[in-house]
Amino acid sequence: MKKPIPVTIITGFLGSGKTTLLNHILTQQHSRKIAVVQNEFGEIGIDGELIENTEEDIFELNNGCICCSVQSDLVRALENVKRLNKPVDHLLIETTGLADPHPVAQTVLRHPLVKTNYMLDGIISIADAKHLLSDIEEHREARHQIKSANVVLLNKTDLVSPEELERAEQKIKAINPIVHSIYHTQYSRLSLEALLDLKIFDLTDWEVSQNRSLKEPHHSEGITSLSLKYSGYVDLERLYAWLSRMLHHQKHKIFRIKGVANLKDRDKRYVFQVVHDIIQGEFGKEWSDQERTNQFVFIGKNINKKMLRDGFKTCIETNTP
Numbered sequence: 001m002k003k004p005i006p007v008t009i010i011t012g013f014l015g016s017g018k019t020t021l022l023n024h025i026l027t028q029q030h031s032r033k034i035a036v037v038q039n040e041f042g043e044i045g046i047d048g049e050l051i052e053n054t055e056e057d058i059f060e061l062n063n064g065c066i067c068c069s070v071q072s073d074l075v076r077a078l079e080n081v082k083r084l085n086k087p088v089d090h091l092l093i094e095t096t097g098l099a100d101p102h103p104v105a106q107t108v109l110r111h112p113l114v115k116t117n118y119m120l121d122g123i124i125s126i127a128d129a130k131h132l133l134s135d136i137e138e139h140r141e142a143r144h145q146i147k148s149a150n151v152v153l154l155n156k157t158d159l160v161s162p163e164e165l166e167r168a169e170q171k172i173k174a175i176n177p178i179v180h181s182i183y184h185t186q187y188s189r190l191s192l193e194a195l196l197d198l199k200i201f202d203l204t205d206w207e208v209s210q211n212r213s214l215k216e217p218h219h220s221e222g223i224t225s226l227s228l229k230y231s232g233y234v235d236l237e238r239l240y241a242w243l244s245r246m247l248h249h250q251k252h253k254i255f256r257i258k259g260v261a262n263l264k265d266r267d268k269r270y271v272f273q274v275v276h277d278i279i280q281g282e283f284g285k286e287w288s289d290q291e292r293t294n295q296f297v298f299i300g301k302n303i304n305k306k307m308l309r310d311g312f313k314t315c316i317e318t319n320t321p
């Protein structure tokens with residue numbers, strides 16, 4: 001019988017640095033063959049666009065959280081990984097930023113079609129040092145992600161003072177007293193030895209510490225996403241102006257925006273990231289011969305979809321160059 005494939009679950013609240021970690025792991029020099037299951041909340045998968053060119057097999061599960069509605073898709077994806085016609089040394093599962101990792105871990109540990117082929121190596125949770133305390137206060141998902149973790153990366157330390165970092169670390173320890181390690185990171189950079197093949201998962205300790213029913217709702221009510229896809233090209237100046245205005249008025253409703261834009265006369269994708277009120281943009285991968293589109297996902301609570309759609313449209317030029 002083949003050896004079970006070690007699985008690492010990468011979780012953490014919206015925008016904390018999960019895809020950044022995934023890119024970091026995949027682009028490190030290593031001899032492992034890694035497969036990835038990437039789950040996104042929106043209908044359009046943006047994260048796949050953000051993964052740097054690697055040879056790994058990536059399975060995307062979009063439009064819902066693997067902790068609830070697309071759990072059967074997770075089982076199917078895990079079966080597909082097993083059926084790949086090549087050896088896989090490690091599987092990474094990136095959850096959505098709104099997932100409860102507990103049911104995802106339970107699927108790996110207990111599902112009859114999964115448990116014999118996989119073993120849970122660890123649950124890594126990324127915490128945004130700047131926003132952790134407010135995220136935990138406002139979103140039960142953020143608390144669950146910390147509580148379930150074996151390892152926490154307290155990320156984005158460049159954005160906080162030593163005192164804020166200390167407060168965030170104390171909070172993590174209070175929520176998860178059995179956490180194995182807490183690392184301070186920037187851009188999720190950490191040695192692979194601290195991330196993979198940890199062999200630290202202890203089922204009994206973990207289940208006692210979770211102490212909650214899988215029947216509890218995983219998500220707060222009213223959280224939705226809007227996915228937009230348009231051809232044409234984006235007027236960057238208009239987009240920044242609109243985003244800043246809109247975030248100023250909607251900052252408690254919009255939790256995350258990410259997107260890939262087509263700019264006039266540019267060969268590379270322009271990648272947009274909004275986490276709380278921090279807007280970041282940079283050039284990403286080349287378009288090559290792929291279809292040039294503008295794809296954006298907005299995630300928030302009770303969001304006004306018409307307002308977002310109308311506003312975003314004003315930033316698009318449709319007469320392609």
Ligand SMILES: Nc1nc2c(ncn2[C@@H]2O[C@H](COP(=O)(O)OP(=O)(O)OP(=O)(O)O)[C@@H](O)[C@H]2O)c(=O)[nH]1
Nearest residue numbers: 013014015016017018019020097156186187273280
């Ligand atoms: N300043 C700063 N920004 C960071 C750091 N790590 C990640 N980021 C930025 O944070 C934004 C979100 O990072 P992602 O890796 O996409 O976050 P994520 O957790 O995958 O996001 P979701 O999948 O939407 O939940 C990007 O703009 C990253 O460049 C860090 O240590 N410092």
